[in-house]
Amino acid sequence: MKVFKFGGASVKDATGVRNMAGILGKTTDRPLLVVVSAMGKTTNALERLLSLALDKASTDEAFDRLQAFHMQTVSELFPDPQHRVYSGLNSLFAGLKQALAGLIDGDYDAHYDTIVPYGELISSCIVYHFLLQHGMVVTLIDAREFIHTDAHYRAANVDWEKTASACSLLESETYRKGIILTQGFIGRSANGHTTSLGREGSDFTAAIFAYCLNASEVVIWKDVPGLLNADPKRFARAVKLDQISYTEAIELAYYGATVIHPKTIKPLQNKNIVLKVQSFLQPESAPTLITAEPDFDPLIPSIIVKDEQVLISISPRDFSFMNEANLHVLFGILDALHISVNVMQTSAISLSLCVDRNDEKLALLLRALQEKFKLRYNTGLSLLTLRHYSQALIDELSQGQEVLLEQRSRITTQLVMRKQPSDQ
Numbered sequence: 407m408k409v410f411k412f413g414g415a416s417v418k419d420a421t422g423v424r425n426m427a428g429i430l431g432k433t434t435d436r437p438l439l440v441v442v443s444a445m446g447k448t449t450n451a452l453e454r455l456l457s458l459a460l461d462k463a464s465t466d467e468a469f470d471r472l473q474a475f476h477m478q479t480v481s482e483l484f485p486d487p488q489h490r491v492y493s494g495l496n497s498l499f500a501g502l503k504q505a506l507a508g509l510i511d512g513d514y515d516a517h518y519d520t521i522v523p524y525g526e527l528i529s530s531c532i533v534y535h536f537l538l539q540h541g542m543v544v545t546l547i548d549a550r551e552f553i554h555t556d557a558h559y560r561a562a563n564v565d566w567e568k569t570a571s572a573c574s575l576l577e578s579e580t581y582r583k584g585i586i587l588t589q590g591f592i593g594r595s596a597n598g599h600t601t602s603l604g605r606e607g608s609d610f611t612a613a614i615f616a617y618c619l620n621a622s623e624v625v626i627w628k629d630v631p632g633l634l635n636a637d638p639k640r641f642a643r644a645v646k647l648d649q650i651s652y653t654e655a656i657e658l659a660y661y662g663a664t665v666i667h668p669k670t671i672k673p674l675q676n677k678n679i680v681l682k683v684q685s686f687l688q689p690e691s692a693p694t695l696i697t698a699e700p701d702f703d704p705l706i707p708s709i710i711v712k713d714e715q716v717l718i719s720i721s722p723r724d725f726s727f728m729n730e731a732n733l734h735v736l737f738g739i740l741d742a743l744h745i746s747v748n749v750m751q752t753s754a755i756s757l758s759l760c761v762d763r764n765d766e767k768l769a770l771l772l773r774a775l776q777e778k779f780k781l782r783y784n785t786g787l788s789l790l791t792l793r794h795y796s797q798a799l800i801d802e803l804s805q806g807q808e809v810l811l812e813q814r815s816r817i818t819t820q821l822v823m824r825k826q827p828s829d830q
């Protein structure tokens with residue numbers, strides 16, 4: 407079995423949905439499991455709706471805009487106003503409206519997982535009816551009945567055993583000859599609540615199904631020709647990587663390359679399932695292949711930039727060294743606050759941490775540390791990571807920048823930098 411994943415950009419409008427159906431029509435592999443994301447920027451729109459609702463502001467306008475955006479696509483795809491897709495969508499939007507109205511104070515992350523998954527439920531409903539209309543053999547399954555997770559809302563952890571056993575149902579004769587369509591990004595916890603796997607989590611969904619079903623390959627269809635060595639919006643000379651190893655892909659995702667959700671690779675690597683990243687705009691062109699093979703061309707450096715970074719430097723108030731006991735306390739706090747560290751460096755008396763900017767968490771961290779530690783921080787920084795770097799490339803990319811921290815291994819260089827020096 408193969409697993410295809412179509413992200414939001416691939417189904418952002420009627421043309422996208424038709425194009426997707428075209429790609430599915432050209433592949434003869436059946437059964438084929440297809441994972442879809444929310445359409446276009448729907449997830450962002452749902453996040454905004456959630457904020458409005460929690461701020462007790464009116465959600466009417468934003469809700470209508472989101473509904474109109476989907477209805478535009480649907481009216482282009484289904485000219486018959488009696489088509490069943492309309493009643494399906496009406497009940498989903500009614501459910502969303504009710505859920506927004508029913509939010510009461512409480513855990514933000516749990517509310518998030520009540521609201522935001524509607525994006526995937528809506529898109530899969532539209533795609534399902536379109537594929538049916540196209541004459542395809544397709545079954546729509548609810549991902550929540552297969553992807554079992556814990557209740558860590560917004561970043562749910564998969565219960566692999568339960569998920570694998572649920573997925574075995576999909577190996578039955580019923581599904582053999584057709585497409586199994588499902589939603590990315592969402593699952594369900596044992597208490598029955600919908601959960602989500604984190605932003606861009608649909609890639610991970612594809613990997614979970616592939617792992618549980620022993621798929622031969624996963625194809626992630628994107629609006630870029632494959633995995634690139636840099637963000638083409640930032641670096642005009644970005645090139646496609648033809649083939650890289652799982653390990654290299656994990657490293658790239660870890661350092662912040664946004665093409666694949668970081669959790670996607672490991673399950674595929676464990677079962678040696680080939681991952682392809684392919685263009686839905688040029689489906690005939692060669693994808694990036696991610697396999698167990700060692701990198702065939704390590705000479706292509708990868709450039710990853712993360713903006714909105716904060717460099718925190720922490721030292722003990724009692725002038726003790728930054729020893730293991732102090733580090734133990736610090737990392738306990740970071741873990742409790744779910745702050746992940748992008749780079750760190752220790753010296754005798756201080757620890758420097760580069761983290762993504764999140765003012766709320768930073769305030770909590772300051773509060774938690776102030777009794778025992780002194781803390782200084784700089785904002786407005788960027789973190790540059792170079793894999794397979796050369797000195798010439800480092801020089802070029804750090805030109806005109808003040809480097810606040812630098813770390814180098816044989817393969818990776820990381821620089822925390824800012825444009826103009828200023829005192830803070």
Ligand code: ASP
Nearest residue numbers: 443449591605606607608
């Ligand atoms: N719709 C979710 C997001 O935009 C999940 C995904 O697209 O992978 O983050």
Ligand code: MG
Nearest residue numbers: 413414443606
């Ligand atoms: Mg997406």
